[in-house]
Amino acid sequence: MNERVAKEQLIDYFSNRIDLSESEKERIATAYSLIKLDKKKYLFEQGKRCVTEGFVVGGTLRVYYIDQKGLEHVLYFALKDWWVGDIASFFSGEPSALNAQALEDSWVLVIDPESKDNLFKEVPAIERMFRIISQKHLTVLQKRFLLTVSANAAERFQELIQRSPGIEQLVPQHQIASYLGILPESLSRMKKQMNKNQL
């Protein structure tokens, strides 16, 4: 993975959503920097200010929250072409509520708050696009929330593997369980039960 290819991937992502001139593309490319995040390394951590918003070029990250009881809750897995960040921390400077950790060696294009704000001012179309991206993220999170409160663990599991085929091979099972909001033991039992039923 090299910087030029990575940035082309990001420009493609943008170009599929809005019209950009060559100079705007150039401007965007300079605003982001490519970093390699080794397996188990963190992009940002709970309690500290999150000054990086990232676009995943390759690899996988898990974004999770540790509650008062010390339990981990996976909010989402960030795959290729996903955004990772803690918006509240990124823009308003409050401590991050989230951790973002690489599940495998990963490549991420990152930007800091000031650079992003400057980019917005110089390329208004980008700000418009991020307004739309925020709305999209909101609807995704809303669906996740509604599914969490209305479906049981087995139904949520079905939805996950249907929406992200191959996720089971990519992510350890205890982290799938954490995403589903159950314990690894419960997921293990659940899968056994599901196999029994389909026979």
Added chain:
Amino acid sequence: MNERVAKEQLIDYFSNRIDLSESEKERIATAYSLIKLDKKKYLFEQGKRCVTEGFVVGGTLRVYYIDQKGLEHVLYFALKDWWVGDIASFFSGEPSALNAQALEDSWVLVIDPESKDNLFKEVPAIERMFRIISQKHLTVLQKRFLLTVSANAAERFQELIQRSPGIEQLVPQHQIASYLGILPESLSRMKKQMNKNQL
């Protein structure tokens, strides 16, 4: 409640967040219309396209989802100065996943998708503000999600009454239960238990 006062309330809300010229304020005021929503009436309904985004001037609405099993799940209560809408449906035209119903006689300033898009084009500062509002909504929903998966019903109840004092007088208890993700019977028992403990 009259139209002029209502729109001043909306302009105040905007002005507290961004700088606006008098002509921009005028433009905004003409984009929104005031409607009165009688108790139990709907602003939009699940399954139909949501073509209204509303700013609550007075009164209270509940925004909820009906799942496959026919159970209601309250996503949030929209009080004074809150926004109500289903963004996914509003902008992309897909059927709404949500219902918005007045819990008491309410007044709402509404806008339709085309008008909002025109407003964005004519007053770019408004689009910027809605980018920020979307981000804010995202962080609010994220907090709600993380609390839902990490805290039990009693803790979520405490958080609700602390964040929205007086909500118990305003909203029937079975809808508080629905917001908390439990049944009315469970909330009733929970409150009894909480009283016993504090004696």
Added chain:
DNA sequence: CGCCGAGTTGAACTGAATCAAGAAACGTGG
């Protein structure tokens, strides 16, 4: 080789759901 993280299995436990019944409050029409 030995150890450690990941997954499985079992038995007892718990928070909340479910089903059922009754009491209290509300509001709407006569």
Added chain:
DNA sequence: CCACGTTTCTTGATTCAGTTCAACTCGGCG
């Protein structure tokens, strides 16, 4: 303004999904 029906809330008995704690297996890796 009262009467009746509907909605809201409470309480009890039972069930169930998922937790807890503990023991054991398996596979890799240092």
